[in-house]
Amino acid sequence: MKCLICGMKISKDSYDLNKHSFVKGNLDGNIIFCPFCGVENLYLDCEKEIYKISSDYLDEKTKKVFDMAMKLEVFNGEFYEEASRLAKSDKVKNMFKDLSNIEFMHARIRKRLGGFKKLPKLRKPDYTRHDTDEKLIEEAHKREKHAIVFYKKYSDKIANDLVKEVFGALADVEKEHMIITQR
Ligand SMILES: [Zn+2]
Numbered sequence: 001m002k003c004l005i006c007g008m009k010i011s012k013d014s015y016d017l018n019k020h021s022f023v024k025g026n027l028d029g030n031i032i033f034c035p036f037c038g039v040e041n042l043y044l045d046c047e048k049e050i051y052k053i054s055s056d057y058l059d060e061k062t063k064k065v066f067d068m069a070m071k072l073e074v075f076n077g078e079f080y081e082e083a084s085r086l087a088k089s090d091k092v093k094n095m096f097k098d099l100s101n102i103e104f105m106h107a108r109i110r111k112r113l114g115g116f117k118k119l120p121k122l123r124k125p126d127y128t129r130h131d132t133d134e135k136l137i138e139e140a141h142k143r144e145k146h147a148i149v150f151y152k153k154y155s156d157k158i159a160n161d162l163v164k165e166v167f168g169a170l171a172d173v174e175k176e177h178m179i180i181t182q183r
Contacts, residue, residue, distance in 0.1 A: 005169055006037035006109050007050040020091075021098035023179055037105045038173035053162055055115020062163055065154045066114030069167070070107050072150060074119055076143050077103035082127050083136045092133045099140070099177060106170055113166060141181040147174045 001010045008014075010031060017035040019025035026032055031041055055063070080100030087093045107119055130136045151171040158164050 001031070001044050001046050002050065003034040003037060003039065004043045004045055004048055004050050005039045005166060006034060006105050007112075008034065008036040008105075010035060010044060018098040018101050020094040021102050021177065021180065023176060033173075033176075036102075037109060037170070038102045038176065039169045040172065043169060051113070051162060051166060053113050053160065055113075057160070058115070058163070059159065062158050062160060063114060065157060066110050066163075067116070068154070069151070070110040070114060070116065071120050071122065072147060073103050073107035073110060075122055076147065077107055078122065078124060079127065079143065080140070082124070083130070083140065086127060086130065087133050087136055089133055092137065095180065096136070096140070102173065102177075106173070109166070109170070113163065137181050141178060144174050144178040144181055147171075148178065 002008065003010065012028065014035055015026045015028060015031055018038070019035070021038060022033055024032070026035060031044065033040060034044060058066070077100050080096045080103060084093050084096035084100060087096055110116075111119055127136075127139075130139050148171055151167055151174070155164055155167045155171070158167065
């Protein structure tokens with residue numbers, strides 16, 4: 001089985017990857033989410049082709065939205081990477097590590113669909129002021145909330161139905177992240 005959004009193959013060895021980023025993870029024989037990008041199982045299929053968009057068909061506005069979205073995913077992916085390093089408890093560390101993997105996968109999806117050559121290099125802020133797990137989780141929750149508002153706002157500016165669908169599917173993953181960072 002493969003994911004039509006991120007293109008990754010899901011097998012017995014990979015179904016429970018990134019399980020700390022889900023409220024209720026996949027079980028062997030009951031795959032609810034793509035373990036790589038987090039989208040729902042309606043995007044998982046054995047036969048269908050993965051979603052492709054020729055970037056020649058994208059108008060400038062849509063490309064711009066892709067670019068901003070890709071940067072936001074990298075920004076959040078890097079935050080989670082650092083948060084996983086800074087967190088004290090193993091439980092929180094694992095959650096941040098898995099969230100980081102998912103956000104970077106989102107960035108790669110946007111890179112591929114938006115026709116970009118590479119992921120952006122961003123300035124890395126200093127996150128050490130978030131010196132407790134609670135503060136890190138609070139910051140994570142804020143970011144997920146912001147990402148959802150961002151995707152909702154910009155998906156209205158996208159004319160291409162397939163692109164809109166991908167944005168919707170990925171925004172739903174961030175909703176799941178908002179729930180797991182609520183505690
Ligand atoms: Zn996927």
